[in-house]
Amino acid sequence: MLAEFLGTFVLILLGTGSVAVAVVGLPGSGRQAVEFGPANWLIIAWAWGFAVVFGVHVAGGVSGAHLNPAVTLAFAVRRDLPWRKVPPYWLAQVLGAFVAAALVYACYRWAIDAANAKEGITREESLGTYSIFATFPAEYFGDSWWGPLLDQIVGTGILLLLICALIDTRNTAPAANLHPFLIGLVVVVIGMAFGTNAGYAINPARDFGPRLFTFFEGWGAIALPGSFGWFSGYWWIPIVGPLIGAVLGTLVYDLLIGPVLRARAGEAEKGPATEEP
Numbered sequence: 001m002l003a004e005f006l007g008t009f010v011l012i013l014l015g016t017g018s019v020a021v022a023v024v025g026l027p028g029s030g031r032q033a034v035e036f037g038p039a040n041w042l043i044i045a046w047a048w049g050f051a052v053v054f055g056v057h058v059a060g061g062v063s064g065a066h067l068n069p070a071v072t073l074a075f076a077v078r079r080d081l082p083w084r085k086v087p088p089y090w091l092a093q094v095l096g097a098f099v100a101a102a103l104v105y106a107c108y109r110w111a112i113d114a115a116n117a118k119e120g121i122t123r124e125e126s127l128g129t130y131s132i133f134a135t136f137p138a139e140y141f142g143d144s145w146w147g148p149l150l151d152q153i154v155g156t157g158i159l160l161l162l163i164c165a166l167i168d169t170r171n172t173a174p175a176a177n178l179h180p181f182l183i184g185l186v187v188v189v190i191g192m193a194f195g196t197n198a199g200y201a202i203n204p205a206r207d208f209g210p211r212l213f214t215f216f217e218g219w220g221a222i223a224l225p226g227s228f229g230w231f232s233g234y235w236w237i238p239i240v241g242p243l244i245g246a247v248l249g250t251l252v253y254d255l256l257i258g259p260v261l262r263a264r265a266g267e268a269e270k271g272p273a274t275e276e277p
Helices: 002-029 038-063 069-077 083-119 146-167 179-198 204-222 237-256 258-270
Strands: none
Touching (some): 002 038, 002 083, 002 204, 038 179, 069 083, 069 146, 069 204, 069 237, 083 204, 146 179, 146 237, 204 237
């Protein structure tokens, strides 16, 4: 639990910190004159990827570095983790995310307040500063829940499918401890491919821990129940979507790729012995 707490803490600290830089840090410090754009998005996408890398390095040798309730659930479904460990892992991950969000806020509250003051709005009206911490759906979805839910299912499904491939030593798994780096790149590419739909939470703890913090810190209904302008009651989608997607992504890998790898391994074990010279 301590490893999952600290690994998730590192993940969320660096990830949300990068969003703070892009949303309020660069504009508020006078280091960026243009509006939020593609360059800011690249900062966020790459930083979240590296945040995953270092979070996995922190916790990997102790807990396996799930850092994500969806990963924990998927591994329990495929019997790589005892079910009794699921609730403790989830609790540690959410707490790590909550504390990380609090520390990022402590470092950036001046920039957040300055940004809101410049716009003449309160925190309860500021979707921009809220987005530093948790996610929301793109305006083109309207108040539909199905589009963002599908996005979270697909994004997390891809994440787990590729994690399964990268850790499977029967397949072309990377050597020399490259797993964390390559899994980080998976998060980068998901952010670049699907991120604008709903902020690519793909991790219930990543969204709910900071969301809970922002609720207590004054963002009100934007955080819980997740309502603002074009969306309402959104809070559950970054939780349910990733949990569904993780199980589906794992099942797809295990059903389509796993049997072939098992068959090949069996053939190698049962094949004719090589005669010694």
